[in-house]
Amino acid sequence: MEVVILPGSKQIGALAADAIEALLRRKPDAVLGLATGSSPLPVYDELARRHEQAGLDFSRAQGFALDEYVGLEHGHPQSYREVIRREFTDRVNIAPENVHSPDGSAADIPSACQAYEDAITAAGGVDLQLLGVGTDGHIGFNEPGSSLASRTRIKSLIEQTRRDNARFFKNIHDVPHHVITQGLGTIMEARHVVLIATGAQKAQAVRDLVEGPVAAICAASVLQMHPHVTVLVDEAAASSLRLADYYRHTYDNKPAWQGL
Numbered sequence: 001m002e003v004v005i006l007p008g009s010k011q012i013g014a015l016a017a018d019a020i021e022a023l024l025r026r027k028p029d030a031v032l033g034l035a036t037g038s039s040p041l042p043v044y045d046e047l048a049r050r051h052e053q054a055g056l057d058f059s060r061a062q063g064f065a066l067d068e069y070v071g072l073e074h075g076h077p078q079s080y081r082e083v084i085r086r087e088f089t090d091r092v093n094i095a096p097e098n099v100h101s102p103d104g105s106a107a108d109i110p111s112a113c114q115a116y117e118d119a120i121t122a123a124g125g126v127d128l129q130l131l132g133v134g135t136d137g138h139i140g141f142n143e144p145g146s147s148l149a150s151r152t153r154i155k156s157l158i159e160q161t162r163r164d165n166a167r168f169f170k171n172i173h174d175v176p177h178h179v180i181t182q183g184l185g186t187i188m189e190a191r192h193v194v195l196i197a198t199g200a201q202k203a204q205a206v207r208d209l210v211e212g213p214v215a216a217i218c219a220a221s222v223l224q225m226h227p228h229v230t231v232l233v234d235e236a237a238a239s240s241l242r243l244a245d246y247y248r249h250t251y252d253n254k255p256a257w258q259g260l
Ligand code: F6R
Pocket: 034, 035, 036, 037, 038, 039, 040, 066, 067, 131, 132, 133, 134, 135, 138, 139, 140, 141
């Protein structure tokens, strides 16, 4: 696991965009794993800028969302399908039919979850998965206690997550209780995972996921078992890391050929 401590969101957005740009140049039909929430927004802004100003090409790329609320009506502005369209895919030249998200309004949720797993497999798997992390250590919506081997399925949100996400809705009562999320086992199959965390409210989750025990109480800690994870954090999110100086030193002296 590589930890890169950066001054702020702009630098984090640029570095993550560098990794995605390098991937697309190497593999124009790359499969991108897309997170919602606030953390990836600087990355989407930077990718949209590079598309507009430098012609970064997404025409052959595919995207798979991490998760979706259950029960929001089709086209609801806070459904993750809509958020990803608005914040990212409408701003680049990715084909709309190549952007996938779990079907949160399916009558048969288990079948919809299996279909989503099958679609990821049929696309060849995720090349680069963007992630944020919840204050309780969730990735996707794999709340504490999630099986470390879990696949795409329905989950109940913890009240803290509903409170954290209430800022996107009129009030907390509008935040759904259920979601469909890629499982931890699903996320672990992505070839490269780039996790972004900013702000002091993420400091404990970042410490637990990077330096704590691998345990379902912090679902993101499973990433310690992944061979290629990059954690991009600002100073505030890094403030509880015991080995922060080592991470800084390592990154400052990293061989240029290594990339992320
Ligand atoms: C979003 C997702 C969540 C968020 C997490 C952090 O698709 O899966 O795990 O990444 O809740 O959200 P923000 O970035 O808004 O703090």
